[in-house]
Amino acid sequence: MQSGAAEAITIEGLAKSFVDKEVLRSISLTVPAGESTVLIGPSATGKSVLLKCLLGLMPIDSGSMKYGNLELHAQDADGWSAFQSRAGMLFQQNALFDSLRIWENVAFRLINQERMSRKKARERALIRMAEVGLGEEMADLFPVELSGGMQKRVGVARAMIGNPELLILDDPTAGLDPILTNSILSLIERATAGKGTTVLVVTGDMKAARSRFDNVAMLFDGEIKWSGRREAVPDAGNPYLEQMINGRARGPIKMRLAARD
Numbered sequence: 085m086q087s088g089a090a091e092a093i094t095i096e097g098l099a100k101s102f103v104d105k106e107v108l109r110s111i112s113l114t115v116p117a118g119e120s121t122v123l124i125g126p127s128a129t130g131k132s133v134l135l136k137c138l139l140g141l142m143p144i145d146s147g148s149m150k151y152g153n154l155e156l157h158a159q160d161a162d163g164w165s166a167f168q169s170r171a172g173m174l175f176q177q178n179a180l181f182d183s184l185r186i187w188e189n190v191a192f193r194l195i196n197q198e199r200m201s202r203k204k205a206r207e208r209a210l211i212r213m214a215e216v217g218l219g220e221e222m223a224d225l226f227p228v229e230l231s232g233g234m235q236k237r238v239g240v241a242r243a244m245i246g247n248p249e250l251l252i253l254d255d256p257t258a259g260l261d262p263i264l265t266n267s268i269l270s271l272i273e274r275a276t277a278g279k280g281t282t283v284l285v286v287t288g289d290m291k292a293a294r295s296r297f298d299n300v301a302m303l304f305d306g307e308i309k310w311s312g313r314r315e316a317v318p319d320a321g322n323p324y325l326e327q328m329i330n331g332r333a334r335g336p337i338k339m340r341l342a343a344r345d
């Protein structure tokens with residue numbers, strides 16, 4: 085059951101620095117309600133940091149973030165946990181609970197938030213696990229017994245169980261083979277097309293970025309340099325996007341990126 089109607093995310097002038105490093109200078113971005121948006125950008129530009137700020141896992145320095153009319157930037161700890169309970173999330177380290185079995189990790193939201201019986205929650209977890217290519221024989225294992233790619237899939241299944249109204253996924257297909265990548269991207273597509281979930285995904289998979297999500301946003305140098313419908317992604321003329329999407333760019337942007345590597 086979906087926990088509520090999906091809302092749009094609106095970010096304005098968000099800034100975030102660490103000690104002496106400015107990561108996000110002035111982020112302005114709208115993630116439309118009930119649509120999927122992919123955030124792309126070079127490594128270490130702050131994509132993960134932005135997702136963490138949005139979920140209240142990192143404090144911001146300035147700016148505003150809203151989910152519908154809810155002023156995220158003004159939430160206290162209780163407000164943040166109420167908001168987080170509305171979202172399914174996946175971070176790069178997967179953050180599985182080591183002491184819980186795989187099915188219990190996947191079913192965590194159902195048991196702890198929705199108070200579903202363990203029997204029913206296990207049944208639901210097995211369905212989600214199958215959707216990400218994890219068989220029933222995995223259900224009673226512990227995370228340490230799984231490969232990195234399998235743990236990633238457990239993380240995706242956990243984020244998506246219970247059909248949360250908001251999905252925030254940091255590189256859900258990293259390290260997966262093309263077949264699994266395809267099934268996970270299809271699962272994410274069904275979450276928006278079928279259920280109207282608001283989805284924000286970070287990916288390094290440029291082919292997926294161009295074809296699988298409704299909107300594309302490009303983060304570079306602390307700002308969103310381009311955002312819009314995927315059909316409107318310019319094939320040429322925007323050096324930031326060209327560099328990311330086509331792996332080519334001319335002029336200063338290329339030299340600048342090369343200098344950073």
Ligand SMILES: Nc1ncnc2c1ncn2[C@@H]1O[C@H](COP(=O)(O)OP(=O)(O)OP(=O)(O)O)[C@@H](O)[C@H]1O
Pocket residue numbers: 102107125126127128129130131132133134
């Ligand atoms: N807790 C932290 N303390 C200090 N610096 C941090 C912290 N978290 C992230 N950073 C720095 O912020 C910058 C952006 O990191 P982030 O993980 O958001 O990059 P990213 O765009 O997601 O990169 P990638 O695509 O490689 O995963 C990096 O320079 C990183 O070292």
